[in-house]
Amino acid sequence: xxxxxxxxxxxxxxxxxxxxxxxxxxxxxxxxxxxxxxxxxxxxxxxxxxxxxxxxxxxxxxxxxxxxxxxxxxxxxxxxxxxxxxxxxxxxxxxxxxxxxxxxxxxxxxxxxxxxxxxxxxxxxxxxxxxxxxxxxxxxxxxxxxxxxxxxxxxxxxxxxxxxxxxxxxxxxxxxxxxxxxxxxxxxxxxxxxxxxxxxxxxxxxxxxxxxxxxxxxxxxxxxxxxxxxxxxxxxxxxxxxxxxxxxxxxxxxxxxxxxxxxxxxxxxxxxxxxxxxxxxxxxxxxxxxxxxxxxxxxxxxxxxxxxxxxxxxxxxxxxxxxxxxxxxxxxxxxxxxxxxxxxxxxxxxxx
Numbered sequence: 496x497x498x499x500x501x502x503x504x505x506x507x508x509x510x511x512x513x514x515x516x517x518x519x520x521x522x523x524x525x526x527x528x529x530x531x532x533x534x535x536x537x538x539x540x541x542x543x544x545x546x547x548x549x550x551x552x553x554x555x556x557x558x559x560x561x562x563x564x565x566x567x568x569x570x571x572x573x574x575x576x577x578x579x580x581x582x583x584x585x586x587x588x589x590x591x592x593x594x595x596x597x598x599x600x601x602x603x604x605x606x607x608x609x610x611x612x613x614x615x616x617x618x619x620x621x622x623x624x625x626x627x628x629x630x631x632x633x634x635x636x637x638x639x640x641x642x643x644x645x646x647x648x649x650x651x652x653x654x655x656x657x658x659x660x661x662x663x664x665x666x667x668x669x670x671x672x673x674x675x676x677x678x679x680x681x682x683x684x685x686x687x688x689x690x691x692x693x694x695x696x697x698x699x700x701x702x703x704x705x706x707x708x709x710x711x712x713x714x715x716x717x718x719x720x721x722x723x724x725x726x727x728x729x730x731x732x733x734x735x736x737x738x739x740x741x742x743x744x745x746x747x748x749x750x751x752x753x754x755x756x757x758x759x760x761x762x763x764x765x766x767x768x769x770x771x772x773x774x775x776x777x778x779x780x781x782x783x784x785x786x787x788x789x790x791x792x793x794x795x796x797x798x799x800x801x802x803x804x805x806x807x808x809x810x811x812x813x814x815x816x817x818x819x820x821x822x823x824x825x826x827x828x829x830x831x832x833x834x835x836x837x838x839x840x841x842x843x844x845x846x847x
Contacts, residue, residue: 496674499528499750500525512667515734516652516699519754523650524597524611528750529610531650540698544740545646546722546780546817547586550807552796554589557720560835561590561641562597564718567832571716572603574639579609579632579704590643607635632707640717642708648701648763649723649755653736655696658689666694666748675746694732696756700768702759703752709770709826713792718834719772722823724779725758733757763824764840772826775837781818784811 496504503521509515523530535722545552565571573753578587587606594600606626610616616628629635655666663685669678687695708719725733736745738752745754767774778786793808812818825834 497528497749497751499525499674502528503668503675503749507668507670509677512669512842514665514667514678516654516723518749519650519652522749522752525750528717528799530750530753530810532614545582545836546811546821547582547589547645548802549810551592552789552792552804552807553681553784553811554586554633555593555792556784556789557643557645557722558590558593560591560720560787561643561718562594562600562648563835564832565600565641566597566825568639568716568718568828570599570603571639573605574603574641574717575607575635576604577607577632577635577640577642579642579644580650581608581619582615584608584619586643586645587619588622605636605639609712613787618626625645631712632704635711637659637715639715640708640711640719642712642717642719643722644720645722647723648698648704648758649725649752651698651700651704653696653698653731653734653756655694656683656685656687658691658693658695660691663687663689663695675749677746680805689726693730696731696733696759698756698759699764701758701784702762705766705826706770709767709772709774712826713771713828716828716831718831719826720823720834721763721825722821723758724817724820725760725822727761727777729759729761729762731757758822760822760824767824767826770826771829773829774840775825775834776840777822779814779819780813780821780823780836781814783823783836 499522524532526532574806581587591601608619608626609629609632620626657665657666657679662682664679664682666677667680668675712719733756736743736747736752736754738748743752764774789808793804796804810816825837827834
């Protein structure tokens with residue numbers, strides 16, 4: 496039993512079963528034993544690899560998309576360039592390098608990283624210099640906001656509900672003789688259709704984050720792009736753990752494995768609309784990167800001697816790799832041109 500497993504077990508004995516949301520929060524962010532609070536989980540030596548760590552092409556395309564949005568909105572003289580959950584700072588570093596080809600943009604940018612982990616904050620400072628760290632999106636300055644979040648929502652706590660003959664019941668983490676186990680709590684008044692055995696997931700923090708970002712984009716100008724893996728309705732059990740680049744039981748090693756769930760892009764779109772923004776149709780990552788010119792960029796890099804560029808492009812865009820599972824959605828103010836590579840949701844509502 497890990498140290499954090501013992502702490503969780505003691506809490507359950509004292510107060511009863513806990514929600515998956517509480518379990519995820521403890522496992523990922525406990526100040527002494529939490530996953531993100533104690534380690535650098537990225538790359539071959541960690542537990543998983545994100546798109547920015549695969550190749551610079553990903554960050555360059557993201558940076559150029561935000562750069563064109565900045566140009567389209569009149570080149571604000573000062574703006575917040577923000578990233579939630581910035582990992583090692585690789586995505587921001589690659590975006591900034593691409594943005595430097597746009598005269599005046601990096602001079603106007605005030606970089607703001609939304610990061611809860613003290614360990615990762617230091618990693619980001621070592622990579623990017625003396626950047627500003629914030630605890631939440633609400634702490635962003637009141638100015639135009641150009642934000643990109645990659646694999647941020649998937650690590651936010653979720654709740655799960657299972658349909659039974661009595662109605663929806665919340666899935667909870669409790670105890671058995673062998674340790675932690677999943678069970679069902681009391682019936683809850685959840686107004687969603689379902690048949691016995693169906694599971695639905697809800698990420699309240701993700702929706703609140705998206706709505707807050709949308710409100711800021713509407714109030715001050717700017718654009719936001721959120722990229723993650725997921726689908727369109729939140730049904731199904733997608734709660735998962737990754738340790739040493741391999742899946743495992745999410746209850747097996749609390750604090751020592753990455754815990755995530757698929758993102759419900761329908762919920763993000765609804766949150767963006769509540770915030771008053773124009774919301775894009777979710778795009779498959781492969782389609783979006785290709786529309787931005789990633790294949791041509793990869794070929795130029797390959798011609799210049801980058802032997803890994805074309806293989807990286809395949810990993811990022813191929814349907815059998817990250818190209819279809821990962822998706823992107825964007826927010827922008829009414830009256831502004833669409834963020835490059837995106838089409839407003841209203842125009843393709845039936846295809847979402």
